[in-house]
Amino acid sequence: xxxLFGGINMIRTIKGVVISETPWKENSKILNILTEEGIVGVxxxxxxxxxxxxxxxxxxxxxxxxxxxEGNTKLANLREGSIINPLSKIKSDLTLISYFxxxxxxxxxxxxxNLYSEIYxxxxxxxxxxxxxxxxxxxxxxxxxxxxxxxxxxxxxxxCCKCGSTKNIxxxxxxxxxxxxxxxxxxxxxYDEMIRKMLxxxxxxxxxxxxxxxxxxxxxxxxxxxxxxxxxRYTGLYIYSKKFLENINDFK
Ligand SMILES: [Zn+2]
Numbered sequence: 669x670x671x672l673f674g675g676i677n678m679i680r681t682i683k684g685v686v687i688s689e690t691p692w693k694e695n696s697k698i699l700n701i702l703t704e705e706g707i708v709g710v711x712x713x714x715x716x717x718x719x720x721x722x723x724x725x726x727x728x729x730x731x732x733x734x735x736x737x738e739g740n741t742k743l744a745n746l747r748e749g750s751i752i753n754p755l756s757k758i759k760s761d762l763t764l765i766s767y768f769x770x771x772x773x774x775x776x777x778x779x780x781x782n783l784y785s786e787i788y789x790x791x792x793x794x795x796x797x798x799x800x801x802x803x804x805x806x807x808x809x810x811x812x813x814x815x816x817x818x819x820x821x822x823x824x825x826x827x828c829c830k831c832g833s834t835k836n837i838x839x840x841x842x843x844x845x846x847x848x849x850x851x852x853x854x855x856x857x858x859y860d861e862m863i864r865k866m867l868x869x870x871x872x873x874x875x876x877x878x879x880x881x882x883x884x885x886x887x888x889x890x891x892x893x894x895x896x897x898x899x900x901r902y903t904g905l906y907i908y909s910k911k912f913l914e915n916i917n918d919f920k
Contacts, residue, residue, distance in 0.1 A: 678738045679747065682708055685731045685755075685795065687772050691716075697726055698743065701734060702772065704788035706779050710736055712746040725749030729759050729768070731795070757799050763916055767804040768795065770909045771811060777905050782818055790814055793875040803881050805888055810870045810878070812895050821845075821902040825868055828852055840864050842897035863890040 684703035692698045695716040701708045715726035725732050726746065731753045736744040758764040775791045794811040798804045816822045827834040829846030836850040839858045847864070848856055859867075866887050899905065 676739070679735065680738070681733060681735050683733050683752065684708065685772070685792075686726070686728050687776070689726065689728050699726055699746070702776065702779075702788075702791075704785040706783055707776065708736070709743045710734065710746045711743050712749075715746075722746055722749060725751055729755050729765075731755055731792070753796065753799065755795070755799050757801065758795070764798060764804055766909070766913050766916055767798060767808055770907060770913045771795065771808055773907050773909050774812070774815070774905070777907065778815060778818060784818060787815065787818055790875060797875060797878060802878060803883075803888070805892060806870075806881050806883060807875075807878070809888075809891050809895055810873060810875060812899065813867070813870045814875075816898075816903070819903050819905075823867075823871070823898065825871070837864070840867065840894065842894050843901055845898075845902065857893075859890050859894055863887050863894070867891055867894065 682701065682703045682705075684701040686699050687702045687707070688700045690698045692711060696711060696713045697715050699710045699712055701710055712722050712726040714720050715722040717723065720726075724730070725734070726749065730749075730751055732749050732751045734746055735748040737747050738744040755768075758768050771791065771794060775787065779787060790811055794807050797807045813823070823840075824846035825840075827847060828837065828849035828851075829841070829844050830852040831849060833849045833851070837847045838850050838853050839848050839856050839860075840846060840863075841848050841856040844856070862884070863886075866883060870891065896910075
């Protein structure tokens with residue numbers, strides 16, 4: 669740390685994913701890097717120059733480590749960067765880019781309200797699993813269900829949400845916010861025992877330990893439908909890019 673032009677000039681290292689890049693001046697860019705402290709705006713000077721050491725790392729969808737110089741201005745300057753994971757598989761697949769975009773927008777909105785490094789860690793783990801070739805729909809839904817706790821609207825999976833009974837559960841209702849037993853059932857959508865069991869698994873699983881995904885299509889689709897309705901009903905979030913995702917063929 670030193671004094672520069674009468675202000676504080678600090679160099680530090682951040683880790684994160686470049687989620688957008690904007691051209692700036694002749695051959696520079698402004699990068700938005702999603703980090704555990706939220707979005708950090710960074711000027712990457714001269715990075716469009718073919719000989720620039722910053723060229724590769726200053727591209728959208730790079731997950732890297734960035735040494736930045738923070739002065740008095742709002743934007744920091746990028747000094748050096750190195751790639752942790754280039755996310756090449758996601759970059760080369762439009763469907764995966766759509767998932768990435770939605771997940772990132774979701775995270776960004778949630779992190780505007782709660783800056784928890786745990787949220788960021790869940791995000792990175794999810795992105796890396798998708799990069800490793802795991803089913804993006806399943807990984808997205810696992811992340812979504814885990815994020816509900818941070819939003820203060822976790823699903824009650826401890827018994828019927830109307831009478832508390834733990835017996836004769838017949839479905840889980842995204843509008844009521846939990847299980848429904850036979851006695852309380854009216855005409856809610858039926859999410860069968862397999863779907864309810866997997867929903868619980870999604871909630872409990874450690875993302876790092878996900879190693880093999882064999883889930884029936886109707887179960888995946890049921891969980892995704894449940895979570896879509898639940899998010900609409902309880903989170904108050906509107907994620908623009910979800911619309912694009914809903915148009916993807918394999919998104920049921
Ligand atoms: Zn009941």
